[in-house]
Amino acid sequence: MKNKVHKKLNELESTAICGNDISSSVLYVSALAIAYAGQYAWITLLIVSLVLFLFRRIYGEVVGALPLNGGAYNALLNTTSKFMASFAATLTILSYMATAVISANEAIHYLHHLVPAMPIILSTVGLLGVFALLTIGGITESSKVAIGIFLFHLISLLILTGFIAFYLFQNGISIFFENWNFELAGGSIWIAIFLGFSASMLGVSGFESSANFVEEQQKGVFPKTLRNMWGIVSIINPLMALFALALFTIPVLRGDDYQNTLLVEMANLVGGNWVAILISIDAFLVLSGAVLTSFVGVSGLLERMTLDRIMPQFFLKKNKKGSSYRIIIMFFLLTVSVLMITQGEVSLLAGVYTISFLSVMALFGIGNILLKVKRESLPRPEKARWPAVFIAILGVLIALLGNILMNPKEGNPSNVNVFLSYFIPFMIFIIFMLNRTLVLKLLLKFIHYMFDPIRRGVYKMDRNILNFIDKINQQEFVFFTRGDNIAALNKVMLYITKNEHTRKIKIVHVVKPGHQVPENLAVEIDFLDREYPKIKLELIIEEGEFNPELIQELSKRWKIPVNFMFIGSPGDKFSYKVEELGGVRLVI
Structure with a gap:
C-alpha cells in the first residue's frame, strides 16, 4: 500500500x-x-x-x-x-x-x-x-x-x-x-x-x-x-x-x-x-x-x-x-x-x-x-x-x-x-x-509523612486484634463421647461452631479396661475433621472410668477449665448427677 x-x-x-x-x-x-x-x-x-x-x-x-x-x-x-x-x-x-x-x-x-x-x-x-x-x-x-x-x-x-x-x-x-x-x-x-x-x-x-x-x-x-x-x-x-x-x-x-x-x-x-x-x-x-x-x-x-x-x-x-x-x-x-x-x-x-x-x-x-x-x-x-x-x-x-x-x-x-x-x-x-516527577515524589513523601503514622497505628492495631483473636481461638474444648454416633458428633460440632471461638476440639472416649473402642469412631472423627476445616479435631482414647475425678484430672493435665468440657445428656443409669461433675456442660 x-x-x-x-x-x-x-x-x-x-x-x-x-x-x-x-x-x-x-x-x-x-x-x-x-x-x-x-x-x-x-x-x-x-x-x-x-x-x-x-x-x-x-x-x-x-x-x-x-x-x-x-x-x-x-x-x-x-x-x-x-x-x-x-x-x-x-x-x-x-x-x-x-x-x-x-x-x-x-x-x-x-x-x-x-x-x-x-x-x-x-x-x-x-x-x-x-x-x-x-x-x-x-x-x-x-x-x-x-x-x-x-x-x-x-x-x-x-x-x-x-x-x-x-x-x-x-x-x-x-x-x-x-x-x-x-x-x-x-x-x-x-x-x-x-x-x-x-x-x-x-x-x-x-x-x-x-x-x-x-x-x-x-x-x-x-x-x-x-x-x-x-x-x-x-x-x-x-x-x-x-x-x-x-x-x-x-x-x-x-x-x-x-x-x-x-x-x-x-x-x-x-x-x-x-x-x-x-x-x-x-x-x-x-x-x-x-x-x-x-x-x-x-x-x-x-x-x-x-x-x-x-x-x-x-x-x-x-x-x-x-x-x-x-x-x-x-x-x-x-x-x-x-x-x-x-x-x-x-x-x-x-x-x-x-x-x-x-x-x-x-x-x-x-x-x-x-x-x-x-x-x-x-x-x-x-x-x-x-x-x-x-x-x-x-x-x-x-x-x-x-x-x-x-x-x-x-x-x-x-x-x-x-x-x-x-x-x-x-x-x-x-x-x-x-518537574512532574519531582512534584509527584514530594507528594508521595507528604502522603507518607501524613499517613505513615496512621498506617503504622492501623497495622499495630490490626496485629493486636489478630493476636487477640488468635488467643481467643487458641482455647481448646473437650467433648466426651460415648460411641461412634456420627449424627450426635455432628450436632456437637454445629453447637460449638455457632457458640464458641476455638480452632481445636478434643474428642475423648473413656474406655474401661478390657473393653473395645467403637470400630467406626476414628473414621467418623476423620470425616468430621474434613467437613470442618477451620477446626482441628483430635481423638483421644482414655482408659479408665468416666467420673468426676477423671474430669478434674484431665482438666489439670490439659489446662482446660471444666466448663469448656461437654457431654451429652446422661441417661437414668448414669452414676453421677450433673452438678457432681464440676461444671461440665450439656450440648445434646
Whole structure:
C-alpha cells in the first residue's frame, strides 16, 4: 500500500494564513497610533516597518538553522533550557489566545453593524467553533479559506485606496496640513513618537506565526512569507495613517467611533454606504482569518511541546487529516472560557495581547543571539548582523516598556495586572509538567509523612486484634463421647461452631479396661475433621472410668477449665448427677 503524502503549503497558502493576522492590523493600528502620536503616526508606523525589516533576518537565521515548529520556543529549546523555552511558549500561547478572542469578537462587532439582531457573545463562540472545525479538517483545507480571505482583503483595500485617492484629488489635502500643525497634548514630539511607536508595534502581531508552522511549509517558503508580511505592513499601515490624517482632523480621529471602525468611516466618507459595507465585510473576514491563524499557529506549537513531553501525551492523537484535534479542541475551550469570563469586554485582554506578543518577539531575538554564540557551526541559509539584532531587540523592549507605562482606559486594570492574571496560572502548569516527577515524589513523601503514622497505628492495631483473636481461638474444648454416633458428633460440632471461638476440639472416649473402642469412631472423627476445616479435631482414647475425678484430672493435665468440657445428656443409669461433675456442660 502506498503511504499518503502530507501536502505542504506553498508561498501563497503560507502567506495567506499568517498574512490575515498581520494585515488585519490595518483595521485598528492607524487609529491607535494617531491616538498617541497624532500627526506623527505614519512616522511611528515606518519605524515599526524598520524594526520588522531587522526581524526578517533574525527569524530567517533561527528558523533556517532550526526548521522546526515552535518559533521562539524552538529557538530557546535548542540554545537554553526547557524552562526558558516553555516560558517563551507560554507567552506565545497567551498571545494566540488573546488574538483569537479579540479578533473573533471584533469580527462579530463589524458584522453586527450589518446585522444588528445578531447576538455578540453567541456568534463569537460560533465563529471560534467554525475555525476550530476548519483547522481539525486539516491545514491544507484551512489554507484555501485563508487564501480567499487574504485576496478579498487586499482587493478591498485596493478599492478603498482608489476611492481615497480620487477623493483627495478632488478635495485636496488641507486637512493633513491642519493636522500637521496640531499641538501635541504632551508638548513633546519624542514622547508622542515613543508612545505611538509602542502602540504601533501591535501592528506586526502575526509576524511570528509563520515560524510556528514552518514544518507544514514547502522548502524555501518561510523567508518568502516574512518578506511578504513585511511588505504588506510597510505599505498598508503607514499609507492608511496618512490617508486618515488627510481625511479627518485629529480630535475626530481620537473619538471612540473612529478608534473602533476607522476604515469603515473612511470608506463611508469617500465612497458612500456600499464601500463602507464592503470594508465591514472585509473586516469581518480578515479578522476571522486572524482567528484561523491563531488555531493553526497554536496547533503547531503545542504539538511540538507535546512531542517534547512538556504537554501530556494525550494531545498527540491525530485524525485522518493529520490534525492534532485534541489540541485544537482544548484551545477552543480555552478561548471560549476567556470570552465568557470577560463577558465580551475583550479590551481586558489588551494587556495579555500586548505584553505576551512583544515579549515573544524579544525572546526570539535573544534566541538568535544564543544561536550565534552556542551553535555557531550550525548551517543556516542567512545571518542577521549583530548590530541589527541588538537594534531590533532594543526596539521591541522600548515598545514593551511603552505599553507597560501606558495608562489603561478608565475603569480597566493595568496591562501588567491583566497579563499576570493569565500568565501565572499558565506558568504554574508548565512548571508542574517540567518537574512532574519531582512534584509527584514530594507528594508521595507528604502522603507518607501524613499517613505513615496512621498506617503504622492501623497495622499495630490490626496485629493486636489478630493476636487477640488468635488467643481467643487458641482455647481448646473437650467433648466426651460415648460411641461412634456420627449424627450426635455432628450436632456437637454445629453447637460449638455457632457458640464458641476455638480452632481445636478434643474428642475423648473413656474406655474401661478390657473393653473395645467403637470400630467406626476414628473414621467418623476423620470425616468430621474434613467437613470442618477451620477446626482441628483430635481423638483421644482414655482408659479408665468416666467420673468426676477423671474430669478434674484431665482438666489439670490439659489446662482446660471444666466448663469448656461437654457431654451429652446422661441417661437414668448414669452414676453421677450433673452438678457432681464440676461444671461440665450439656450440648445434646
